[in-house]
Amino acid sequence: MNSKLDFSVLLDAVYRHWIIDGIITMLQLTAFAWLLAMVLGTLLALIRMTQNRWAERAVSVYVEYHRNVPMLVQIFIWYFGVPTLLSPAVQHWINAQRSEFLFAFVAVGMCMAAYMSEDLRSGIRSIPKSQLEASRALGLSYLQAFRLIILPQAVRIALPTLISHTVLLFKNTSLAMAIGVAELTYATREIESQSFRTIEIYIVATSIYLAISLLIMAAGAGLQHRYRIKAR
Incomplete structure (x- = not known):
């Protein structure tokens, strides 16, 4: 039995094409899910800071659900469960729009939004309330004060955890293979x-995942260095 490693499999044009397509799909899935997670996470953090009891409870339920239910289960719910609630016409349209990819990025993005909302909420809570009060005194609305004064500082404070959760989001895109999304892990299994x-x-797939994760962490470290809040 030959136990030597043989990477000549990568010379096959078909396999190379699958790997490249898998990487592209993986990066697209990561980008769409990250955008959804950041936008929704920011909205959830702002809602939770309004001090409205019912709104805060609703967001709290959302966060606890998505943080405690396995992401793979959430992907299955979106892919197998949600379509059954839609009309046949809508189901047909979704199936024509890469439904596996669509439901995967929605499931991953909504799940990670729960984590990122908590990151941002912690950043917001670390900012003195006097800054919000001063902003309101200058004539800014509640939303303007958060958008222009509070949120930029909160993002800078929360950068370390946001970057960690970005890496987690990237790695969790591999779960999309379970519903047939042809990302890198799916391509690897097929090859x-x-x-x-x-x-x-x-080994090739592991190296690619590791390289991209390290790139994300390096970019995050650069952002932390550039936008760190200096102690006074």
């Missing part, structure tokens, strides 16, 4: 099943 070069192809 392995056809070439039988298990170790080699998974």
Whole structure:
């Protein structure tokens, strides 16, 4: 039995094409899910800071659900459960628009929004209330004060945890393979099943995931250094 590693599998044009397409799909899924998570997470953090009891409870339920239910289960609910609640016409339209990709990025984005909302909420709570009061005294509305004064500072304070959760979001996109999204892990499994070069192809996939994760962390470290709040 030959136990030597043989990476010649990568010379196959079809396999290379699958890997490249898998990386592109993975990055697209990460980008769309991250945008959804940040926009929704910011909105949830602002709602929770309004001090409205019912709004705060609703956001709290949302956060607890998405932080305590496995992401894979949430992906299955979106892909297998949500379409059954829609009309046939809407189901047909969604199926024509890469439904697997659509439901995957929505599920991952909404799940990670719960984590990012808590990151931003912690950042907001660390800012003295006097800044909000001073902003209101200058004539800014509640939303203007948060958008122009409070939120930029909160993002800078929350950068370390936001970056950690960005890396977590990126890694969790691999779960989309469970519903047939042809991202990198899906492509890796398909290549392995056809070439039988298990170790080699998974070493390649691991290296790609590791490289991109390190790039995200390095970019985050650069942002932290550039936008750090200096002690006075």
